[in-house]
Each structure stands twice: as structure tokens, then as C-alpha cells.
Amino acid sequence: MRSFLPFHFPLLPRCVTGALLVLALVGCEPDKPAPPAAAAALATQTPSSSAAAASAPAASARTVPLGPSAAPVARPANGILGAGQADGILKRGEPRRGALVSAGAEPREAIGYRFVPGVKQTATLALELAMSMSPPGMQPKLVKMPRTESDLAITAEPGEGGAALIRVTLAGVRVTAEDASQAGAVSASGDALKKLQGLELALTVDPLGRRTEIALDKAGDRNEPAAAAALEQVRATLQNVLVPMPEEPVGVGARWVVVERIATPSDVIQIRTVELKKRDGTRVEVEIGIQQIAASDKLGNMPLGRGPQPTLSSLDTDGKATFAVDLERVCPDSGVSEVKTVMLLASGRDAMRTEAVARATIKSR
Secondary structure, X not given: OOOOOOOOOOOOOHHHHHHHHHHHHHOOOXXXXXXXXXXHHHOOOOOOOXXXXXXXXXXXXXXXXXXXXXXXXXXXXXXXXXXXXXXXXXXXXOOOEEEEEEOOOOOOEOXXXXXXXXXXXXXXXXXXXXXXXXXXXXXXXXXXXXEEEEEEEEEEEEOHXXXXXXXXEEEEEEEEOOOHHHHHHHXXXXXXXXXXXXXXXXXEEOOOOOEEEEEEEEOOOOOOHHHHHXXXXXXXXXXXXXXXXXXXXXXXXXXXXXXXXXXXXXXXXXXXXXXXXXXXXXXXXXXXXXXXXXXXXXOOOOOOOOOOXXXXXXXXXXXXXXXXXXXXXXXXXXXXXXXXXXXXXXXXXXXXXXXXXXXXXXXXX
């Protein structure tokens, strides 16, 4: 089964890489351009060439504060850390690190999760994705990929120390063509998508929304790479929508930062800046800024075809998400995120600019 693009997108946020898994099953290719997606709120300055990105002065780096108890994370001008710098921020395998930046207005109180045992949720995650690839310096139109929707059935059971055991079933996956050229491939993907239904996993989450343990629970008789990848995507989705909470009492306007090291499959430092916008009993609304910094210029162990393995010349990921959260439930009641990722790839004398704009929505009941 062929890939739908000549390159994979290793550094995209996890909701995007999950969509690429489904789209790879569909087998679509961006044969026809589509109007560029609107992402003004997420616009970032894109380097015009890999050489310009590499030579940009250090003064243009962006710094993310981590509060008085932790050193800030400085974003290099090209979005790629030097040798050993990622380990100085967070080593591979270490848990998320967070710090309170501002406690917000009075009154202040703890806002940890209070998962209610036995409560069941059904969540639907939808993704709209537009992508482009071109030589550096060009301004290509973004090509819309088929829309994907995934249904998750979620239950919470009591765990130890106030934690909860969360069981999740992938109840369904749907792909919708964005134009007539994709209709045939989408229709032919039905059998492959049906094999993903019924996949299950279990994870343990503590009251602050930190991932403490994950077990890939059940793949049925489908011992296939696509099934394992789909379970990994469900896990990653839950990790992203479970908003980590601070230990300290906070009020409206509070801000905290969460730093984690993730594989997408390449090595990335992800920084989420969370602001508490509203609180009403167990319900809170948060706004999240999303950035990623590459740990190195390596793209990971990925099949990118013949020829030299491409390296990363620059990475610019910028995004924003809003979630309405009930602290007694696992998934947000509703949420939306928009993320723009621009990369420059180099392979020998050749270079390629890749861009993706993703809009994801989640609703639960």
C-alpha cells in the first residue's frame, strides 16, 4: 500500500500524525491544489531557506518562562536544539515537567481531576488537515486531505492513591472525501478502517492529569502494524486532551507551563502554556499555546525512500487550543485546536519546504 506523500511528517502534533495513519490507509495523494486554510491566529514567520534559518541570530530566539523554580526553555532561531541540549531540558523517558507562572486572581483553589468511577463517555475527535510540499521560497497552495473522525468509548474505574483506571475503546473511524478526486480511495478504504474498530487500551491517570501508566490492552486478532499504530494514536490523543493541572491553588487568569519530551516518531520537546480562563464548580475552561522544539536535526528511523536520509534544517510549530473541561470526566466536554507546522528538509543538495495546518475538534457526552 503506497504512502499518500513522498515524505512523512514526523514532527507534526500527534493528532496530525494519527490522521496521516488513516490517510495512508486511504492512499490519497495531493494531486489537485485546494485553497489555503485560514490560520491567521497561528501564523509564524517561515524561513525562506535552510541557510537563512541556520544563520539567524540567537537574539531572535523565543523564550518560554517556566517560573522561578525552573530554567526557561529558549527556542533556537531554527527550532532545533544543539547536541545534548534536549537532555538538559528533559531526558527521554522522564515524566512531564511543569511550573506555575502566575497563580491568577483570588479566590484560589486546587483544580485537580476528580474522576467519578463508572462514568461513561463517548467522545468524537474530528480532524481537518491541509498540507503542501515545495522547494524553499515558493508559496504553494495547501491541499486538503480527507476529513477523519474517530469515536472513543471511555469508562473510568477507581485506582490507587486517587488515580483512575481509564479504559478506552476505538468504536469507529470514518473518512470523508474533501473533493471528487478522493472519493474512490476513501470508498476503497472501508475494509482497512473496519479492522481498527474495537481496539482497546487502558491507562492510569493521577488527579493532576499526569500519565502514570499505559497498557495496550486489546488488539483482538488484528496483529497488524496499523492496529498497533491506531492504539498508539488513541493513547497520544488522550495524553493531549487530558490537561495537566498545577499542584498549587490557582484562580482565574492563572498560567502554567508543561514541558514533555515526545516521539512523533522523531525526538521533540513540546511546550504547552495553559491559562485558566473560567471556573464554575467542577467545570473549567482553559486556553493552551503549543510549541515544539526539535531535539536534533535527525528525522528518526523512517522509510523515506531511496537516497540519503533527509535531515531537518528548521522547524516552526505554533498552535492554540481551547478546552471546556469537567474535572469529573476524562475527555473535555468540547474543544478545538489549530496548529501550523512548517519544516525545511535537506537531502544532499536538495531541499524541501513542508507545511501543514491542522484543525481538530473534540466533543463528548
